[in-house]
Amino acid sequence: MAQDRPIIARLEGVSKRYGAVQALDGLDLDVRRGEVLAVLGPNGAGKTTSIALLLGLLQPDAGKVTLFDMSPMQRAVRERCGVMLQVSRLPEPITVREHIQLFSSYYPKPLPIEETLVLAGLTEVADRRFGKLSGGQQQRLKFALALCGDPELLFLDEPTAALDVEARRQLWDVIRARVARGTTVLLTTHYLEEADALADRIVVVDHGKLVVAGSPAEIKARSAGRRIRCVTRVSAENVARMAGVKDVSRHGAALEILAARAEPVLRELLSQDPDLSDLEVSGAGLEQAFLALTRQPQKEAA
Amino acid sequence: MNMNAVVARPFSATARIYLLEARSELLRVWRTPGFAVPTLVFPAMFYLFFGVLLAKGEHGVEQSLYALGGLGSFGVMTPGLFGFGVGFAIDRGMGWLQVKRASPMPPAAYLLAKVAMAMLFAGIVSTLLCCMAAFLGHVSLAPGQWLTLLVTLVLGSIPFCALGLAVGAWAKPQSAPALVNLIYLPMSFLSGLWMPLQFLPAFMQKLATVFPAYHLGRLAYAATGVQPTEVLPHVLALVGFTAIFLALAARGYRRNPPSNG
Numbered sequence: 001m002a003q004d005r006p007i008i009a010r011l012e013g014v015s016k017r018y019g020a021v022q023a024l025d026g027l028d029l030d031v032r033r034g035e036v037l038a039v040l041g042p043n044g045a046g047k048t049t050s051i052a053l054l055l056g057l058l059q060p061d062a063g064k065v066t067l068f069d070m071s072p073m074q075r076a077v078r079e080r081c082g083v084m085l086q087v088s089r090l091p092e093p094i095t096v097r098e099h100i101q102l103f104s105s106y107y108p109k110p111l112p113i114e115e116t117l118v119l120a121g122l123t124e125v126a127d128r129r130f131g132k133l134s135g136g137q138q139q140r141l142k143f144a145l146a147l148c149g150d151p152e153l154l155f156l157d158e159p160t161a162a163l164d165v166e167a168r169r170q171l172w173d174v175i176r177a178r179v180a181r182g183t184t185v186l187l188t189t190h191y192l193e194e195a196d197a198l199a200d201r202i203v204v205v206d207h208g209k210l211v212v213a214g215s216p217a218e219i220k221a222r223s224a225g226r227r228i229r230c231v232t233r234v235s236a237e238n239v240a241r242m243a244g245v246k247d248v249s250r251h252g253a254a255l256e257i258l259a260a261r262a263e264p265v266l267r268e269l270l271s272q273d274p275d276l277s278d279l280e281v282s283g284a285g286l287e288q289a290f291l292a293l294t295r296q297p298q299k300e301a302a
Numbered sequence: 303m304n305m306n307a308v309v310a311r312p313f314s315a316t317a318r319i320y321l322l323e324a325r326s327e328l329l330r331v332w333r334t335p336g337f338a339v340p341t342l343v344f345p346a347m348f349y350l351f352f353g354v355l356l357a358k359g360e361h362g363v364e365q366s367l368y369a370l371g372g373l374g375s376f377g378v379m380t381p382g383l384f385g386f387g388v389g390f391a392i393d394r395g396m397g398w399l400q401v402k403r404a405s406p407m408p409p410a411a412y413l414l415a416k417v418a419m420a421m422l423f424a425g426i427v428s429t430l431l432c433c434m435a436a437f438l439g440h441v442s443l444a445p446g447q448w449l450t451l452l453v454t455l456v457l458g459s460i461p462f463c464a465l466g467l468a469v470g471a472w473a474k475p476q477s478a479p480a481l482v483n484l485i486y487l488p489m490s491f492l493s494g495l496w497m498p499l500q501f502l503p504a505f506m507q508k509l510a511t512v513f514p515a516y517h518l519g520r521l522a523y524a525a526t527g528v529q530p531t532e533v534l535p536h537v538l539a540l541v542g543f544t545a546i547f548l549a550l551a552a553r554g555y556r557r558n559p560p561s562n563g
Contacts, residue, residue: 075406101322102325149406
């Protein structure tokens with residue numbers, strides 16, 4: 001839907017290594033104006049590294065990083081972005097209002113402070129010190145600091161990590177309110193539910209590589225149902241024609257089949273190939289399916 | 303629509319950032335009892351002992367003056383080492399510095415705010431000690447001498463900001479306070495800030511020259527006239543120490559980049 005909109009943030013073949021750990025391995029990522037893109041992946045997938053590269057906090061070992069067609073290190077770029085990182089501690093004796101006032105001063109056209117307070121749902125605790133806020137309020141203050149400069153592009157790195165369900169939903173509401181005003185958002189999360197609740201488009205990464213990309217509906221459709229893995233002499237083309245099969249991919253000797261229900265496909269497979277071996281059936285809630293998507297390297301996104 | 307045009311930030315906006323940044327840093331340390339109390343109370347308390355209560359008799363005024371220079375130097379080390387150094391280690395290790403770096407904040411605003419905080423606290427501590435010396439310790443100095451002492455002590459806090467920055471760039475937030483204490487207490491003693499170096503063995507008197515606190519102490523004693531000395535070598539030594547600490551800090555910062563905590 002947003003294919004014709006301009007790309008405002010881009011990673012092109014970006015690799016980054018920390019010692020023995022390959023955090024990113026030739027990752028490509030585009031963020032288009034007006035979209036909410038969720039980068040989804042388990043811990044250590046490379047999500048936070050991608051954000052740090054886009055913000056110019058890290059330099060890539062290989063590949064190219066651009067924001068608004070410029071280097072992310074430029075002040076002109078930073079003035080157009082808002083950033084919420086996984087910070088464990090802000091200065092504690094400083095009040096909500098003082099924090100917002102200081103951060104607003106960095107930007108050429110900040111929102112009025114009262115408006116930022118309202119948008120982040122912090123009006124009632126405006127004069128409370130950071131150290132005295134609840135976990136949810138602390139997280140909303142970090143969001144307020146990302147928002148106060150009236151950015152075109154918001155980076156939210158695991159915005160609701162460690163929040164309870166209630167606080168998470170409250171933060172989703174304030175993020176949605178901002179998105180409704182046309183702000184572009186790049187969000188990382190390891191909750192499929194969160195990506196589904198907020199994003200137009202989901203990119204699944206694991207081990208620093210793109211696993212699959214698509215709309216939340218596509219990702220869910222791919223991951224709903226059952227996943228069958230086996231070594232068989234039945235060809236992938238044959239399997240793809242069976243009723244209820246959504247996707248087939250080959251991994252070395254094994255076939256991986258995504259199907260609405262496992263039983264009819266298994267019956268058909270066994271009738272065509274009684275010697276079928278190494279059978280595994282797994283499935284199929286959203287979170288499990290997401291794990292399945294990221295459990296092994298996949299080439300099916302190509 | 304030329305959205306990519308780089309617009310210079312107006313001077314007034316830049317000045318406002320520096321001011322708000324400094325205000326925020328001051329509020330932060332002022333509202334941290336663990337910092338403000340020892341920084342202001344300990345030097346005053348020690349001065350009350352060494353410069354007032356124990357400074358009696360024939361050499362009383364001299365002892366009171368000596369304590370003023372020594373404890374004044376001790377007092378202005380604290381904000382740089384604890385406020386700047388430990389604060390920087392925490393910001394760097396707990397993710398706050400990452401958020402600041404990703405923002406359009408001019409990096410110098412962050413550092414200058416911390417230097418301003420340290421110099422302001424240095425000013426308060428030295429003024430407090432001077433008042434105690436004048437009113438309780440019966441010290442009387444010419445106006446020029448008071449002024450020289452105050453300027454020496456306030457500027458003298460800068461090398462310790464650099465030392466704090468170096469510690470903060472290398473140490474983890476949890477271990478920074480212990481490391482600072484490990485540097486600060488022995489250094490003040492071995493530099494002759496607690497008792498005149500004449501009372502220490504000869505090799506320790508020689509050793510003292512490797513500490514920046516020794517050189518600040520010499521300058522403070524010279525300012526009050528209690529122990530005249532040639533000023534320039536000590537000023538140069540402090541400038542040299544500052545340069546070394548800044549280089550160490552830069553190296554540490556590259557080795558231990560800010561993390562998300």
